[in-house]
Amino acid sequence: MIDINRLQKTSGIIGNTEAIQEVLEMIVQVGPVDITVLITGESGTGKEKVAKAIHKSSKRTHEPLIIVNCGAIPEGIIESELFGHKKGAFTGAGDDRKGYFEAANKGTVFLDEIGETPLETQVKLLRVLENGEFIHVGDSKTLYTDVRIIAATNKNLESLVKKGDFRQDLYYRLKTVSIHVPALRQRVEDLSLFVERFALEFTRTNDIVYRGFMPEAIRLMKQYNWPGNVRELKNFVESILVLEKGERVTSEMVERKLRPSLDTALQNPHLPVLVDQSPERVENELILRQLFLLRQDVELIRKIMNEQARGNDTLHYINESVQDVPVTMEIDSQADTLIRPDAIGDMTLEDLEKEAIKRTLKFFNKNRRAAARSLGMSERTLYRKINDYGLERKIKRKYEKQSQEDKK
Ligand SMILES: Nc1ncnc2c1ncn2[C@@H]1O[C@H](COP(=O)(O)OP(=O)(O)OP(=O)(O)O)[C@@H](O)[C@H]1O
Ligand SMILES: [Mg+2]
Numbered sequence: 079m080i081d082i083n084r085l086q087k088t089s090g091i092i093g094n095t096e097a098i099q100e101v102l103e104m105i106v107q108v109g110p111v112d113i114t115v116l117i118t119g120e121s122g123t124g125k126e127k128v129a130k131a132i133h134k135s136s137k138r139t140h141e142p143l144i145i146v147n148c149g150a151i152p153e154g155i156i157e158s159e160l161f162g163h164k165k166g167a168f169t170g171a172g173d174d175r176k177g178y179f180e181a182a183n184k185g186t187v188f189l190d191e192i193g194e195t196p197l198e199t200q201v202k203l204l205r206v207l208e209n210g211e212f213i214h215v216g217d218s219k220t221l222y223t224d225v226r227i228i229a230a231t232n233k234n235l236e237s238l239v240k241k242g243d244f245r246q247d248l249y250y251r252l253k254t255v256s257i258h259v260p261a262l263r264q265r266v267e268d269l270s271l272f273v274e275r276f277a278l279e280f281t282r283t284n285d286i287v288y289r290g291f292m293p294e295a296i297r298l299m300k301q302y303n304w305p306g307n308v309r310e311l312k313n314f315v316e317s318i319l320v321l322e323k324g325e326r327v328t329s330e331m332v333e334r335k336l337r338p339s340l341d342t343a344l345q346n347p348h349l350p351v352l353v354d355q356s357p358e359r360v361e362n363e364l365i366l367r368q369l370f371l372l373r374q375d376v377e378l379i380r381k382i383m384n385e386q387a388r389g390n391d392t393l394h395y396i397n398e399s400v401q402d403v404p405v406t407m408e409i410d411s412q413a414d415t416l417i418r419p420d421a422i423g424d425m426t427l428e429d430l431e432k433e434a435i436k437r438t439l440k441f442f443n444k445n446r447r448a449a450a451r452s453l454g455m456s457e458r459t460l461y462r463k464i465n466d467y468g469l470e471r472k473i474k475r476k477y478e479k480q481s482q483e484d485k486k
Contacts, residue, residue, distance in 0.1 A: 082106060089131035091124065092275055095265040101128060104257045109135030114207060116192075116252040117230040119259030121447055122309030125230040126190065128259055132228055133186045141185030144178045149194035149447075149457040156199055158215045161206075167216020179212055179223045186226045192252070193233035193244060194456065200245045207251055232447075262307040266300045272308060273299070276315040287324040294329035302336055306448055313443055372433055376425060383424065432467045435460070439469070 082102045085091070091102060108115055109132045117125045126145070133143040151159050158167070162177030178187055189195075195203065206212050210222045229252055238244035262269070273291055281288035304310055314335070322331050434453065442448040450460040464470050 085131060085135060088134060089127065091127055091131060092271050093265060093268045094271065095268050097260040097265045098268065101257055101259055105131050105135060108132065108255055108257075110137065112136070112226055113255055114227045114229070114252060116235075116256040117228065117259060118235075118256060119230075119232060120261050120305075120307055121232045121451070122307035123259040123261060124308055125232075125259055126188070128257060129188045129190075129228045129230060133188070133226075136186070136226065138185050138226060142182050143186045143188060144182040145188045145190060146178050147190045147457075149191035150461050152458065152462065153196050156196065157202065160199070161202065161212045161214060163215035164217040167214070171216065174214070177212075177214075179206055179225055180221070182225045183223050184225075186228060189227060189229040191231060191233075191457065192229040193231040193235055193238055194458065197243070197245065200248050204245065204248045204251060207248075262304040262311060269300050269311070270296050272311055273315055276312045277319060280316045280319060281324070286319060288319070289324060289326040291327040292329060295327050295332045298329045298332050298336070306442075306445070309445070372430065372437065376430075380424060428467075431463070432469070435463055435467065436469060439464075 082099065085102055085106055089105075091098070093099070093102075105128060115129075115132060117128050119125050129145075130143065133139065146160065148156070157163075158171070158175065158177065160177045160179060162175050162180055163171050165171060165174050189203070202212065206223065206225070207227055210224060211220050212223065213220055235244055235249050235253070239246050239249050270291075273296060277288055277291070280286070299311075299314075306313075318327055318331060318335050321335065325331075435449070438449045438453050439446070442452065446460055446464075447457055450457040453460065455463075
């Protein structure tokens with residue numbers, strides 16, 4: 079059996095706090111045993127890293143690990159993706175196709191965001207979990223696969239069961255062995271370790287001089303809530319190093335960069351600071367911020383158009399109105415509508431939605447999961463809308479990306 083120190087080295091899972099040491103102990107214990115594991119924890123806490131470490135410490139380590147993001151595959155094709163299909167099973171099914179479960183035979187399937195799986199598919203998952211049986215879409219022959227399943231979710235599956243959105247039998251089957259990955263704010267003692275590691279890796283690969291973080295900077299970072307957990311911290315460290323061009327990072331620099339996240343709505347001093355708030359609250363405020371920004375833009379466009387209609391010098395007006403923005407766009411907490419009545423008639427819901435999606439994605443550094451949550455839509459819906467609005471090139475299957483990475 080491998081020990082925790084070795085596991086930390088091979089898996090790259092950082093952390094000395096008891097919380098993370100318990101996670102590592104669990105991996106050491108359950109890794110080599112061929113059982114299903116459910117990994118829970120907020121977004122960005124390292125669930126995928128844990129899943130990979132489990133696979134690595136199992137007997138299946140030399141066999142494939144296929145990562146499936148259940149939340150991102152459109153409902154219409156999820157079964158064919160997972161279980162494969164027979165030629166002619168549906169329009170476009172020109173050939174027989176193997177699904178992930180077949181492709182992963184002898185290896186592991188990591189079902190990420192299992193809570194997003196449609197109910198009808200859950201029955202079929204349960205069957206694979208219990209005895210490895212599955213059927214190609216459009217066929218009736220029972221096939222067998224030998225896979226180990228690791229599932230992950232940042233949702234509370236128990237409450238999904240109560241709402242009728244998740245099958246109870248599948249939930250019970252999954253939760254027998256579960257590993258909870260704690261939020262970063264519950265293990266801030268590890269923050270400096272993370273910062274050092276991420277900073278060193280980043281500066282080394284990008285040839286940037288690294289002069290370290292001041293202790294006060296670290297202290298300030300420990301006070302922040304980190305709703306995006308380790309992922310957010312990693313992005314933060316990398317971007318501050320770029321922005322500050324390799325200078326030693328001071329608490330002022332950290333404060334300057336954290337401020338937009340700490341304050342809401344464009345440094346409005348009347349709005350609360352986010353430190354020590356629940357992730358839900360933080361998210362709500364981020365959404366508000368996006369809406370305010372959006373309202374500003376609608377307002378600005380509206381003004382320009384009005385001026386144009388009156389035949390004024392538009393360029394001159396743009397300059398003026400840009401300067402005007404903070405004054406005319408003051409957030410009026412008393413207002414009961416976000417869109418001013420005079421903007422009505424010039425915009426469609428689609429315009430607003432497209433803009434909101436674009437900005438939210440930008441705000442969350444293209445992290446679709448965080449963006450979807452902040453916009454109050456499922457990741458699947460967000461993926462569809464990104465495609466519909468042509469906001470990004472077609473989304474690649476995560477599994478394809480993974481296998482390409484594995485080949486490298
Ligand atoms: N303990 C850790 N040590 C080192 N890096 C970590 C650790 N935890 C997370 N990371 C890094 O943070 C990022 C997010 O981790 P990961 O993708 O595993 O999170 P997740 O819980 O699966 O998130 P999501 O729910 O959004 O899918 C990755 O870059 C990962 O390498
Ligand atoms: Mg993940």
